[in-house]
Amino acid sequence: MSVFIAGTGAVCAAGNGVDTGCDALRSGCDYLKTYFHPDWPTVAAPLCATVECDLDVLTGREGLFRTLALARVAVDEAMQAFPAREGLRCAVVAATTVGGISQTERAYKNFRLDHNYLPSLAVESAVHEPAVLAAELCRKIKGCGFHTVSTACSSSLHAIGMAKRLIEKGYYDACLVIGADALCITTVRGFGSLTLLDPVGCRPFDRDRAGISLGEAAGAMLLAAPQVKKRFPEPMLAIVNGWGASSDCYHMTAPHPQGNGARAAIEAALAEAALAPGAIDGIVAHGTGTPDNDRAEIAALKTVFPHLPPFCSMKRTLGHTLAASGILEAVFAVQMIREGFIPPTTGFSAVDEQIGAAPSPGRAVTLRHVLKNAFGFGGNNAAIILSSTETAS
Amino acid sequence: MKRYLAVKKHHCVSPARDPSWSDAVPPAMKRRDARIWRMAYAAAAGVVADDGTCQPRAVIAGTALGALEETRLFLDGVFTDGLGSPRNFIASVHNSIAGKLALEFKIGGPNLTICDSHNSFASALIAADLLNDVDFPVLLCIVDERLPLLDDLQPYFTRRCRSFCIDQWEEAAVAFLITNAPSAGDAAMRAFGPVLTERHDPESICRKLTEANVPGFTGEFHFNGSSTSFVQPAITAVNVLKQGNGPAVIGSFSPTSGAAAIVEIMQTT
Numbered sequence: 213m214s215v216f217i218a219g220t221g222a223v224c225a226a227g228n229g230v231d232t233g234c235d236a237l238r239s240g241c242d243y244l245k246t247y248f249h250p251d252w253p254t255v256a257a258p259l260c261a262t263v264e265c266d267l268d269v270l271t272g273r274e275g276l277f278r279t280l281a282l283a284r285v286a287v288d289e290a291m292q293a294f295p296a297r298e299g300l301r302c303a304v305v306a307a308t309t310v311g312g313i314s315q316t317e318r319a320y321k322n323f324r325l326d327h328n329y330l331p332s333l334a335v336e337s338a339v340h341e342p343a344v345l346a347a348e349l350c351r352k353i354k355g356c357g358f359h360t361v362s363t364a365c366s367s368s369l370h371a372i373g374m375a376k377r378l379i380e381k382g383y384y385d386a387c388l389v390i391g392a393d394a395l396c397i398t399t400v401r402g403f404g405s406l407t408l409l410d411p412v413g414c415r416p417f418d419r420d421r422a423g424i425s426l427g428e429a430a431g432a433m434l435l436a437a438p439q440v441k442k443r444f445p446e447p448m449l450a451i452v453n454g455w456g457a458s459s460d461c462y463h464m465t466a467p468h469p470q471g472n473g474a475r476a477a478i479e480a481a482l483a484e485a486a487l488a489p490g491a492i493d494g495i496v497a498h499g500t501g502t503p504d505n506d507r508a509e510i511a512a513l514k515t516v517f518p519h520l521p522p523f524c525s526m527k528r529t530l531g532h533t534l535a536a537s538g539i540l541e542a543v544f545a546v547q548m549i550r551e552g553f554i555p556p557t558t559g560f561s562a563v564d565e566q567i568g569a570a571p572s573p574g575r576a577v578t579l580r581h582v583l584k585n586a587f588g589f590g591g592n593n594a595a596i597i598l599s600s601t602e603t604a605s
Numbered sequence: 606m607k608r609y610l611a612v613k614k615h616h617c618v619s620p621a622r623d624p625s626w627s628d629a630v631p632p633a634m635k636r637r638d639a640r641i642w643r644m645a646y647a648a649a650a651g652v653v654a655d656d657g658t659c660q661p662r663a664v665i666a667g668t669a670l671g672a673l674e675e676t677r678l679f680l681d682g683v684f685t686d687g688l689g690s691p692r693n694f695i696a697s698v699h700n701s702i703a704g705k706l707a708l709e710f711k712i713g714g715p716n717l718t719i720c721d722s723h724n725s726f727a728s729a730l731i732a733a734d735l736l737n738d739v740d741f742p743v744l745l746c747i748v749d750e751r752l753p754l755l756d757d758l759q760p761y762f763t764r765r766c767r768s769f770c771i772d773q774w775e776e777a778a779v780a781f782l783i784t785n786a787p788s789a790g791d792a793a794m795r796a797f798g799p800v801l802t803e804r805h806d807p808e809s810i811c812r813k814l815t816e817a818n819v820p821g822f823t824g825e826f827h828f829n830g831s832s833t834s835f836v837q838p839a840i841t842a843v844n845v846l847k848q849g850n851g852p853a854v855i856g857s858f859s860p861t862s863g864a865a866a867i868v869e870i871m872q873t874t
Contacts, residue, residue: 464701
């Protein structure tokens with residue numbers, strides 16, 4: 213069954229809205245700057261992609277934690293495509309890694325200084341559970357159910373894949389898929405402890421790449437079953453055609469050197485889409501900029517694709533937005549299909565002879581089928597295939 | 606449409622009830638790895654055969670809070686000297702549990718972690734229903750741990766969540782080996798929800814599920830129990846399966862997300 217994408221939404225370092233983010237990617241913009249956490253002025257990360265649009269109403273008056281505030285911005289944009297939902301069973305499938313942990317961090321720090329803070333810790337850490345994000349969004353859109361996925365950086369591609377199958381199996385008529393993660397001390401310090409942060413900003417697939425640049429963002433997609441698409445006033449944007457998932461079984465943080473797990477996920481996505489590798493016109497790679505990830509991803513792609521399609525990484529412009537990264541970049545991949553372009557891979561300048569592949573320069577190109585990859589801690593791999601609505605059977 | 610998934614094996618690890626729970630855990634893992642990883646491993650080892658028969662092809666973890674103790678230890682490091690341990694950070698990620706199970710038991714298929722609070726068991730079971738036939742058998746592991754800090758917080762949680770009391774924080778790891786094709790006589794499970802509901806009584810949950818027009822839900826279930834901890838729905842399921850006294854319906858309610866779900870257990874004929 214073809215599951216349609218009826219609406220999309222995004223908020224990221226480039227700004228608020230899908231069009232804004234898309235323009236930034238086309239132009240190869242770079243938003244990385246030294247990150248200072250408002251509650252932790254002495255804790256600095258080398259460079260991060262921070263959302264600077266105004267969230268004060270959401271985090272202040274409405275009292276939302278930052279990840280939820282980001283999600284709400286993206287959801288509001290995606291749900292513009294869904295004005296009449298009477299009688300439609302719509303669920304929320306949410307992906308997050310940090311959820312409301314920034315609240316816990318602040319409260320736990322206060323508790324460590326003064327144990328009389330215990331009652332406040334109970335209240336403030338009540339949003340620690342990842343499920344709170346999905347539940348609040350479900351409440352907001354008056355949805356009829358929700359599901360929460362947390363598989364680190366691959367989370368939101370799995371969320372898209374699960375939503376596709378929830379619709380195919382008749383659980384729901386439509387699903388609002390959301391991936392959101394805000395920057396917080398745990399991730400900034402955590403990736404720092406792993407020495408995975410590139411001090412000059414990430415350089416995906418580049419010979420001198422040295423790590424990631426963290427970011428924060430939210431991406432949203434409204435998926436609809438074919439039988440209800442006529443209920444939507446605007447034409448469908450694209451199709452979710454296939455989802456593949458796999459595990460490396462190799463190492464808790466390092467990818468399999470030959471990309472065996474990544475290859476399995478990509479092949480599973482192709483199989484579900486009933487597409488041969490040669491049908492793929494473009495690839496939005498995970499492309500984090502770590503030496504190991506980029507090497508393993510290209511190895512996997514070369515195994516699957518005898519002739520490597522043009523590929524790109526969006527991580528320098530958007531930052532690595534963890535659980536949001538998969539869906540955020542998939543939202544922009546939908547725009548690539550609709551507008552016919554591949555963005556430049558900002559941060560790339562020199563070919564790494566060890567991997568022997570260079571991302572595509574920014575250019576106009578016809579895209580019917582696009583592969584999007586995302587890989588996470590624990591050897592977790594996800595791939596989806598997005599297709600033009602003209603390919604719908 | 607929801608399908609019943611057959612339960613081939615199940616195993617529950619409850620440290621409070623079984624002091625020897627960690628006997629199945631390899632010494633190296635005992636020395637190095639997060640306690641919640643060890644709990645999950647011990648539960649999974651009880652359902653994954655040593656001889657490779659019925660080898661899982663996918664793993665799905667259901668957890669409300671993940672490796673919370675590792676998160677606490679990591680933050681302690683950051684707050685003490687500005688540094689956190691990379692080991693604690695790696696383990697603190699919610700999907701580290703499923704990743705560890707895949708690594709230890711060589712499960713190369715889909716690897717999902719579902720975090721829906723008290724409803725994680727039901728939601729993880731639904732996730733299993735979404736997998737392709739080739740991805741079965743599936744190792745389903747429901748796990749959450751207990752921290753002394755959670756015990757300290759308990760009275761305040763209870764006060765805040767007006768209509769719901771968490772009797773006590775319980776920790777356990779519960780593993781199920783499930784297939785997609787029940788044989789005659791197999792116990793089988795399916796789940797509904799989570800749906801938003803401000804109340805946790807069976808009637809309210811049924812009404813909300815009916816209002817949500819959940820396919821296959823009749824609204825006529827008889828409840829065997831409702832959850833008082835994150836892992837209790839899965840523990841209750843194991844007890845029902847052990848006693849063979851199904852059919853049964855196990856309800857769960859999350860005060861933090863304000864949502865409820867149910868798992869239905871029946872015997873195939």
